Amino acid sequence: MRTPKCHERVSTVAVACAALVLAVTGTATAQPRHHHEDLGRQVLAAEDGWASYGTGTTGGAKADAAHVYTVSTWDAFKAALAAGGNAPRIIKVKGTIDADGPGCDSFAVPGYDFDTYLQTYAPETWGRDKDLSAEPDNSPEGLRRASQARQDAYIKAYVPADTTIVGIGEDAGFKGASLQIKDVDNVIVRNLALESPLDCFPQWDPTDTADGNWNSEYDSAVVYGATHVWMDHNTFTDGDHPDSTLPHYYGRVFEQHDGELDIVKGADYVTASWNVFADHDKTILIGNSDSASTAAVDRGHLKATFHHNLFADLVERAPRVRFGQVDSYNNHFVAGADYGYSYGIGMESQLVAEHNAFTLPSGVGAGTILKKWKEAPVTAADNYVNGRRTDLIAVHNTEVPGEILQPGAGWTPVLRTHVDSPKAVPALVDHRAGAGRLR
Known part of the structure; x- marks a missing residue:
């Protein structure tokens, strides 16, 4: 029995920059103002993005001593999430926790064999006009589904309401974990390095595009129907398994990554600040479908703020937005x-x-910064490209004449603690965003 292999490689994205001492004033955005405070007790500042709306976001700041946990293993982390009933909790993550388990072979059910899967569904045998959804449980696809279900149960961790998860020190985080913030309120996730989960059992869909596609599961973090979520000072990467190391089958890349952060299914009031999103393809999805059923859930929701984040060496979706009122300011985008x-x-x-x-x-034109998928107006003002102020809508409409964008998103963000000059953003963000920067 063989499962797909992956190759190790050190990420090419240098997201850990040299330390830089910067003054912290009373107007500094989303930075802890009292560094001596317990990180687990810190809360989102007033007016700091959509997560500050209404009741605000305090996570587990009110936890008593019995509900403060320090964990260094995946089992201990999941136990801390499950303990304590509905009481607020603080979970301090120490070191790098491996959520991958003993490896892909350990998740495979008896009888699953990847070579048999490849032979059975090869386009020259199976064709490209029918999907695999009707395949029985004892088929290669059925055994793949069962194997994927075992990995799913192992690497997903469900975060309860009124919870703060915070990394302690410079090397705290998870490898291969998928944090599920689902149908809960009031969650804080900070100071963690999150290496993307690697799907051991992607599904082949012959009908996805004319050539077919491999489709994978698992985002590093999913905000699903949840409200008041603050993601701060985290680093999201593909780590040792960038897409460039993935093999090809049937002439298509064997895609083993999904997103780094998804905000879907009516989620609301999210602030993502001072994070690094790096070395990834489909990075952040806000709203996961155009369908009528999805629109009924998402319309009027998906309010999210992104500020002072570093987006480095990404392909797309930083973010891709459906339905939501999304405020994105003071971010630095570094294209590869x-x-x-x-x-x-x-x-x-x-x-x-x-x-x-x-x-x-x-060789990369500024017109590519915006991508039009559907007719929707956008506000894009005071943005700088390679040090020069640039009208992103105008340059897009000039360089991509088949995708004319209309200005004016129809609302004005007010939940901003402070706006920095875009000229100062690269130095500011590159030296302060990401995990390991909080003390």
Whole structure:
């Protein structure tokens, strides 16, 4: 029995920059103002993005001593999530916790064999006009489904309401974990390095595009129907398994990654601040479908703020937006060789992208920063590309004439503690965003 192999490689994205001492004033955005405070007790500042709306976001700050946990293993982390009933909790993560388990072979059910799977569903045998959804449980696809279910149960961790998860020190985080923030309120996740889960059992779909596609599960973090969530000072990467190391089968990349952060299914009031999103393809999805059933759930929700984040060496979705009122300001976008676009303008989206900085390599036009998927107006003001103020909508409409964007998202963000000059953003964000920067 064989399962797909992966190859180790050190990430090419240098997200850990040299330390830089910067003054912290009373107007500094989303930075802890009292560094001597217990990180687990810190809460989101007032007016700091959509997560501060209404009741605000305090996570487990009110936890008593009995509900403060320090964990260094995956089993201990999941036990801390499950303990204590509905009481607020603080979970302090020490060191890097491996959520991958003993490896792909350990998740495979008896009888599953990847070579048999490849032979059975090869396009020259199976064709490209029918999917695999009707395959029985004892088929290669049925055994793949069962194997994937075992991995799913192991690597997903469900975060309860009124919880703070915080990394302690410079090397805290998870490898291969999928944090599920689902149908709960009031969650804080901070100071963690999150290496993307690797799907051991992607599904082949012959009908996905004319050539078929491999589709994978598992995001590093999913905000699903949840409210008041603060993601701060985390680092999201593919770590030792970037897409460039993945093999090809049937002439298509054997895709083993999904997203780094998804905000879906009516989720609301999310602030993502001072994070690093790096070395990934489909990075952040806000709203996961254009369908009528999805629209009924998402319309009027999916309110999210992104500020002072570093987006480095990504392909797309930083983020891709459907339906939501999304405020994105003071972020630094650094494009790499495989850059596709940053902002995806989707169904009924209301994106405001202001005061951001973009660093594009030679040969990449500023018109690619915005990508139009559906007709939806966008606000894009005071953005700088390679040090020059640039009208992103105008340059897009000039460089991509078949995708004309209309200005004016129809709302004005007010939940901002402070807006930095976009000229200062690269130095500020590159030296302060990401895990290991909180003390």
